[in-house]
Amino acid sequence: MAGESSWTNHCLDDTPREIGEFDSFSELDDESSNETTAVSLELILPDDLLERILAYLPIASIFRAGCVCKRWHEIVSSNRFLWNFSHVLSQKPWYFMFTNSGEPIGYAYDPILRKWYGIELPEIKAPDWSIASSCGLVGFMDNESRSELYICNPITKRCKKLEEPPGLKFSDYSSLAVSVNRISPGYLITVVKSKQVPGNFFQWDISIHIYDSETIMWTTSLTEVLTGWRGGDESVICNGILYFLIYSTGSGVPESRHGLVAYSLSSRTSHGLLNRSFIPVPCPLTCGRLMNLKGKLVMVGGIGKQDRADIIKGIGIWVLNGREWREIARMPHKFFQGFGEFDDVFASSGTDDLIYIQSYGAPALLIFDMNQKQWKWSLKCPVTKRFPLQLFTGFCFEPRLEIAP
Amino acid sequence: MADDGVNTKVEAVSKATTETIELRTEDGGVFDVDKPVAMEFLILKSFYEDEGRVFDKTSIRLPNVKQLELSKVIEYCTRALEFGAKSAAAAGDKDAERMVRQEREGFEAEFVDELSNEMLKELILAVNFLDIKEMLDFLIRSVANRIRNRSVAYVRQFFDIENDFTPQEEDQIHQENAWAFEGVDAD
Numbered sequence: 395m396a397g398e399s400s401w402t403n404h405c406l407d408d409t410p411r412e413i414g415e416f417d418s419f420s421e422l423d424d425e426s427s428n429e430t431t432a433v434s435l436e437l438i439l440p441d442d443l444l445e446r447i448l449a450y451l452p453i454a455s456i457f458r459a460g461c462v463c464k465r466w467h468e469i470v471s472s473n474r475f476l477w478n479f480s481h482v483l484s485q486k487p488w489y490f491m492f493t494n495s496g497e498p499i500g501y502a503y504d505p506i507l508r509k510w511y512g513i514e515l516p517e518i519k520a521p522d523w524s525i526a527s528s529c530g531l532v533g534f535m536d537n538e539s540r541s542e543l544y545i546c547n548p549i550t551k552r553c554k555k556l557e558e559p560p561g562l563k564f565s566d567y568s569s570l571a572v573s574v575n576r577i578s579p580g581y582l583i584t585v586v587k588s589k590q591v592p593g594n595f596f597q598w599d600i601s602i603h604i605y606d607s608e609t610i611m612w613t614t615s616l617t618e619v620l621t622g623w624r625g626g627d628e629s630v631i632c633n634g635i636l637y638f639l640i641y642s643t644g645s646g647v648p649e650s651r652h653g654l655v656a657y658s659l660s661s662r663t664s665h666g667l668l669n670r671s672f673i674p675v676p677c678p679l680t681c682g683r684l685m686n687l688k689g690k691l692v693m694v695g696g697i698g699k700q701d702r703a704d705i706i707k708g709i710g711i712w713v714l715n716g717r718e719w720r721e722i723a724r725m726p727h728k729f730f731q732g733f734g735e736f737d738d739v740f741a742s743s744g745t746d747d748l749i750y751i752q753s754y755g756a757p758a759l760l761i762f763d764m765n766q767k768q769w770k771w772s773l774k775c776p777v778t779k780r781f782p783l784q785l786f787t788g789f790c791f792e793p794r795l796e797i798a799p
Numbered sequence: 800m801a802d803d804g805v806n807t808k809v810e811a812v813s814k815a816t817t818e819t820i821e822l823r824t825e826d827g828g829v830f831d832v833d834k835p836v837a838m839e840f841l842i843l844k845s846f847y848e849d850e851g852r853v854f855d856k857t858s859i860r861l862p863n864v865k866q867l868e869l870s871k872v873i874e875y876c877t878r879a880l881e882f883g884a885k886s887a888a889a890a891g892d893k894d895a896e897r898m899v900r901q902e903r904e905g906f907e908a909e910f911v912d913e914l915s916n917e918m919l920k921e922l923i924l925a926v927n928f929l930d931i932k933e934m935l936d937f938l939i940r941s942v943a944n945r946i947r948n949r950s951v952a953y954v955r956q957f958f959d960i961e962n963d964f965t966p967q968e969e970d971q972i973h974q975e976n977a978w979a980f981e982g983v984d985a986d
Contacts (some may be wrong), residue, residue, distance in 0.1 A: 439924075439958065440927075443939070446938050446939045447942050447946075450944075450947075451947050452948075454978070455947050455979075457976045457977055457979035457980075458950070458951050458983070461951045461964070461969060461973070461980075462962070463960050463961065464964065466960075467972070510982070511978040512978050526818065551975075582807050637971065787800050
C-alpha cells in the first residue's frame with residue numbers, strides 16, 4: 395500500500411522503533427539561516443492523545459479497548475486515566491431492570507447508545523433486596539434480617555461487605571440510602587428501620603442508623619416511637635439531608651396518607667421527628683418514589699383520585715424547594731396508557747438528569763429528561779413476560795469506572 | 800489529491816491586506832497562509848511571540864507535515880475563524896446563534912466524512928505537532944466516533960496494533976466483562 399503510513403513507522407530511515415518512544419522534533423527552520431535540520435519525527439500515537447480519544451468512548455468500548463493490547467490495557471486501568479477523565483467518562487445514568495422475580499438477573503439500559511447490556515450484579519441474592527445508589531456506587535441490603543449489606547460498583551464489580559447495621563434485627567420496614575462524597579472521597583449509608591410496637595396498631599418504633607466510611611462505624615442517631623405514622627422503603631440522601639416517606643397508620647383524610655420527613659444528617663437531632671422535620675405531600679398519592687437529581691429532591695408520585703386516594707389516575711413529578719413542592723411535569727396520557735394495565739404502585743428511580751419509570755407488571759421503561767422536559771420510551775427490553783404474576787422492578791445508577799467502595 | 804509539489808498558494812478569504820506567512824511542507828508544498836490562521840498554530844505563535852521575532856515575510860519549513868495535511872488544516876482553521884466571528888456577531892440572538900452552530904456542525908460533519916481513516920490519523924499527528932487545540936479536540940472526537948461501537952479486531956487494524964495478549968489472557972478479559980463485548984457493529 396504505497397503512500398500509506400502506519401502509526402508506528404514513519405521515520406525516513408526505516409529503523410523499527412519501540413512502541414512508546416517519542417523523539418523530540420527539530421526546531422522550526424528559517425530559510426535565511428541556511429541550516430539543514432533533522433527531519434524524522436517518530437509518529438506514534440503518544441499516550442496523552444490516546445487517553446483523550448479513549449475518554450470519549452462509551453463504557454463498553456473502554457472495556458473493549460482494554461483488550462486491544464497490553465499497553466492499552468494498562469492505560470485504561472490506570473488511575474491517571476480514570477480520575478483525570480472522570481468528568482468526560484461519566485455517562486448518562488443507566489437503569490437496571492430485574493427480569494426474573496426470583497433471581498437477581500436482568501439487563502442494564504444505556505440511554506445514550508440505546509442498548510441493553512446483560513450485566514451481572516455482584517453480591518445481591520434476590521431482586522427484593524433494598525437497593526440505593528449514588529455517584530456510581532450501589533448499596534445492596536438483604537430484605538429479611540437486614541444483616542447482609544454490600545456496597546459495590548456494579549460496572550467494575552469492586553465490592554465491599556459492610557458490618558451489619560445496628561437496631562432491630564427483624565424490623566417490618568427498612569429503607570436504605572447512600573450518599574457519596576467525591577471530594578473526601580467517602581460515603582454515608584443510612585438505614586431507616588420501623589417496626590410496629592407489639593399489640594399497638596398505631597405506634598411504630600422508628601430508628602435511623604448512619605454509617606460513615608471514614609470512621610467505618612455505625613451510629614444510631616435517632617430512636618423514636620411515632621403515633622399514627624410508620625416508615626417504609628423509600629428514602630434518599632440529598633445535600634446532607636435524609637429524606638424518607640412515612641405512611642399514615644390511622645384512618646386520616648386522604649391528604650395525610652403519605653408524608654415526608656427531612657432529617658438533617660449534620661445536626662442529627664435525636665427526637666421530635668414529626669415536629670421538626672415533617673413536610674406534607676403536595677396531593678393525595680398512591681405511592682411516592684424519592685430521588686436525588688443534581689442535588690434536588692425529586693418525587694415521582696402516583697396521583698390518587700380525590701375520593702379514592704388508593705386508586706391511581708396519573709403520575710406527577712415534583713421537586714422540593716425548601717419545604718414547598720413545585721410540580722415539574724405530569725405524565726402525558728398517551729404514555730400513561732402505554733403502560734397498559736397500570737398498578738397503583740410502580741417502580742421509579744433516577745439521578746443526574748434522568749427519571750426512569752416502569753410498571754411492575756411489564757418490562758416497559760419510560761424515561762423523562764429533566765433538562766429537555768421530554769418523555770421517551772426506552773428501546774424494548776429483550777425479555778418477555780412469561781407468566782401473569784411475574785414482576786419487574788429496577789433501579790437507576792451512574793456507570794462509573796473510577797469509583798470504588 | 801494535492802497538487803504535485805509545486806507552489807500551491809492558499810489565500811484566506813478574509814481581508815485582502817492581511818499579512819501572510821509562507822509555510823513549506825516536507826514534501827515540497829508551499830502555502831501562503833494568512834496571519835490569523837497561522838497564529839492558530841501555537842507552535843508558530845510561540846515561535847514568533849516567544850522569540851520576539853519580527854513578523855516579516857519569512858518562510859517556515861514544517862518538517863513533519865505533508866501538503867495534503869496542511870491544506871486540510873488551513874481549510875479547517877480558516878472556517879473555524881469565520882465561524883468564531885459569526886458566533887460573536889450573533890451573540891445574544893438565540894436563533895442566529897443556533898444557525899451558526901448548525902452551519903458549523905454541518906461543515907464539520909462533511910469535513911470529517913471526507914477523511915479516510917488513514918488521513919484522520921495523519922491529521923491528528925500533524926495537528927498535535929502544530930499545536931492547534933480546537934482542531935485537535937475535534938479530530939480526537941472524530942476518531943472516537945469512528946471506533947466507538949467497533950470490535951477489538953477492527954480497532955487493532957485501525958491503529959495498526961499487534962495483539963500481544965496470549966489467548967488465555969484475552970479470554971480472561973472477555974470473561975470479566977462479557978457484556979461489553981456483545982452487540983458491536985459488524986466489521
